[in-house]
Amino acid sequence: MEKISEDLKKKILVYQKYELTEYLIYNKIANKIKDEKNKYVLKSIAEDEKKHYEFWKKYTEKDVKPNYFMVYFYYFISRLFGLIFGIKLMEKGEEQAQLTYEDIVDKIPEAISIIKDEDKHENELINLIHEDKLNYVGSIVLGLNDALVELTGTLAGLTFALRNTNIIAISGLITGIAASFSMAASEFLSKRSDGDEDALKSSFYTGIAYILTVFFLILPYLLLKNYFLALSITLFIAVLIILIFNFYISVAKDMSFKKRFLEMFFISMGVSAFSFFVGYLVRIIFGIDI
The missing domain is CATH 1.20.1260 (Ferritin)
Known part of the structure; x- marks a missing residue:
């Protein structure tokens, strides 16, 4: 040698x-x-x-x-x-x-x-x-993405319209729970109509992903009194969830991290910005003062 x-x-x-x-x-x-x-x-x-x-x-x-x-x-x-x-x-x-x-x-x-x-x-x-969790990535993405888009938008709108963290948290929680069951039911019916034998499991993953996202996004409003600070932290949490989830998927499924992250980021933040503006208009038009 x-x-x-x-x-x-x-x-x-x-x-x-x-x-x-x-x-x-x-x-x-x-x-x-x-x-x-x-x-x-x-x-x-x-x-x-x-x-x-x-x-x-x-x-x-x-x-x-x-x-x-x-x-x-x-x-x-x-x-x-x-x-x-x-x-x-x-x-x-x-x-x-x-x-x-x-x-x-x-x-x-x-x-x-x-x-x-x-x-x-x-x-x-x-x-x-x-692995089940990778077989049902589509269902998890559906629940996660819908929760991020809908709830960040809802919370942004409610923040400017109501300006009360307790009321915003309760309103967001009711909206989020109702939407999670609705989304899970829609996923179940969609999969069942396609003849998928695991329709119930798909709906379960969708619902769980939605509810967990709702919990983390609403948490700042339950802990803080300053509604703008709560909104800022909620948006930060939303970005963090998008970052972590897309990193996980990019590694486990060999997908592009940058493309998926930017897509979810701009959709979620875009809807939040629009909803914040809508909340501002609602407050002025209807004279809401809480």
């Missing part, structure tokens, strides 16, 4: 640590999966990562310690947000690793096999798991 420089050895030690860390991540996640097929695939990938670790060890002749923080971080993410999201998020790191591997192919030609293995991992992971 050709002698390698100390600088190259230091770089390889980083890769070695990376591979060992991923081995432990895949293994830890696999141990908590009940589906035997998914468990087998993850265990196989874990063994590949271990082989990569042994491959680099031949050149460094050293053992390394894994990054235990990353092991528990990705394990926690996978348990909390779903296996596919956790693995896809980790794949982003794998893509960077492939680029760095290519930097040393000239010195260690055998490293090309590592790159091919990484490509194989990605193809295996794409069709790895069946």
